[in-house]
Amino acid sequence: MIFSAKTEYGVRLMIELGRHHADEPTALKAIAAAEGLPLSYLEHVVADLKRAGLVTSTRGAHGGYRLARPADEIGMDDVVLALEGTVAPMDCFVTLPPERVSCSHEGDAGRACSTRLLWMRVQGGVLKALHGTTLAELVEFSERQAAEPAVA
Amino acid sequence: MIFSAKTEYGVRLMIELGRHHADEPTALKAIAAAEGLPLSYLEHVVADLKRAGLVTSTRGAHGGYRLARPADEIGMDDVVLALEGTVAPMDCFVTLPPERVSCSHEGDAGRACSTRLLWMRVQGGVLKALHGTTLAELVEFSERQAAEPAVA
DNA sequence: AATTAATCCGACTCCACTGCTAGGGTTTCC
DNA sequence: GGAAACCCTAGCAGTGGAGTCGGATTAATT
Numbered sequence: 001m002i003f004s005a006k007t008e009y010g011v012r013l014m015i016e017l018g019r020h021h022a023d024e025p026t027a028l029k030a031i032a033a034a035e036g037l038p039l040s041y042l043e044h045v046v047a048d049l050k051r052a053g054l055v056t057s058t059r060g061a062h063g064g065y066r067l068a069r070p071a072d073e074i075g076m077d078d079v080v081l082a083l084e085g086t087v088a089p090m091d092c093f094v095t096l097p098p099e100r101v102s103c104s105h106e107g108d109a110g111r112a113c114s115t116r117l118l119w120m121r122v123q124g125g126v127l128k129a130l131h132g133t134t135l136a137e138l139v140e141f142s143e144r145q146a147a148e149p150a151v152a
Numbered sequence: 153m154i155f156s157a158k159t160e161y162g163v164r165l166m167i168e169l170g171r172h173h174a175d176e177p178t179a180l181k182a183i184a185a186a187e188g189l190p191l192s193y194l195e196h197v198v199a200d201l202k203r204a205g206l207v208t209s210t211r212g213a214h215g216g217y218r219l220a221r222p223a224d225e226i227g228m229d230d231v232v233l234a235l236e237g238t239v240a241p242m243d244c245f246v247t248l249p250p251e252r253v254s255c256s257h258e259g260d261a262g263r264a265c266s267t268r269l270l271w272m273r274v275q276g277g278v279l280k281a282l283h284g285t286t287l288a289e290l291v292e293f294s295e296r297q298a299a300e301p302a303v304a
Numbered sequence: 305a306a307t308t309a310a311t312c313c314g315a316c317t318c319c320a321c322t323g324c325t326a327g328g329g330t331t332t333c334c
Numbered sequence: 335g336g337a338a339a340c341c342c343t344a345g346c347a348g349t350g351g352a353g354t355c356g357g358a359t360t361a362a363t364t
Contacts, residue, residue: 001240001241001278002153002242003241003271008242012266012267025310038352038353040355041353041354043313044313047312058310058311058360058361059312059360059361060361060362061307061309061310061360062309062361062363063309063310063311084153088153088154089153091154114164114167115164115290117285117289117293118282119155121281121282124281126274128277129277130270130273132273133270138266138267139266141266141269145266156322156323157323158322158323177339179338181338190323190324192326193324195340195342196323199342209339210331210332210340211332211339212331212339213331213334213337214332214333214338214339215339215340216339217340305364306364307362307363308363308364309363310359310362311359311360312358312360313356313358313359315355316353316356317352317353317354318352320349320351321348322350324345325344326343326344326345327344328343329340330340331341332338333338334338
């Protein structure tokens with residue numbers, strides 16, 4: 001069970017945006033340099049974030065990206081969902097909406113997955129953790145790290 | 153974010169074992185048939201479970217597998233950990249033990265990952281959900297499903 | 305107007321890993 | 335001794351993730 005690197009990059013990107021002033025846009029190039037990430041790949045990442053309405057962009061020279069909302073109004077579930085597409089512990093979760101999902105491994109006459117109960121709880125746990133963390137928190141954490149000297 | 157099919161199979165396998173009497177072993181073949189899973193792959197799955205001490209085996213004709221402990225003493229974290237190896241939202245979690253993990257994307261002088269705070273919470277949420285669910289619960293759920301007619 | 309710096313967009317490659325199969329060996333019951 | 339099960343190792347094919355590349359568009363600067 002692991003999140004993709006794309007998600008990791010996206011979270012870092014958002015934090016970096018949160019650390020900059022919201023008035024003037026930040027270029028991707030700067031973020032790539034600061035975090036040591038490949039610029040060309042970051043473009044794909046930020047595209048997802050933009051599609052989800054989490055960042056806005058200004059094109060042309062001196063362009064870049066800004067947070068679409070203040071950092072304390074951005075839950076990390078928004079961010080992760082935008083990048084990961086879905087947060088489901090099992091792929092049979094993805095298909096139909098809430099109930100009555102027919103797993104491929106249902107045995108016989110469509111009685112619900114017995115494993116489903118477990119995956120529901122796991123998904124709930126993840127979503128709760130994500131939703132309970134705001135971007136602002138991570139930004140603040142990051143800034144505190146930067147301030148303090150690097151461990152004893 | 154998704155668990156592997158191996159884990160899904162393993163959980164089903166454990167449930168199936170839980171549904172059978174613990175005195176006589178259940179053959180893998182029977183489980184494969186009941187769940188519609190490939191027998192040859194199940195062998196790998198059950199090997200992991202055995203290695204983790206969750207099931208015991210008896211070889212030879214009329215052999216098979218049994219739960220090593222009563223179902224209500226088996227947390228699903230045990231099962232998932234045995235199959236998944238680790239439950240970490242990010243691969244940099246896997247390496248070093250608890251603290252002082254040096255992520256590959258640490259920027260400069262080893263200040264801790266700012267994303268780490270987030271992943272810690274997620275991991276906590278998952279582990280809590282898994283640990284809070286016992287195999288016995290799932291077995292019971294499964295048996296209730298089998299009893300009731302399949303939806304209206 | 306030309307240049308430059310940035311966002312945008314799609315296609316394409318590479319590679320690791322997952323899911324699965326195959327084949328054989330070993331143990332035990334009838 | 336044969337059948338039925340567990341056991342172990344190797345290997346393969348498909349998928350998807352991570353990353354690259356080339357080019358198009360937009361906008362500020364000079």
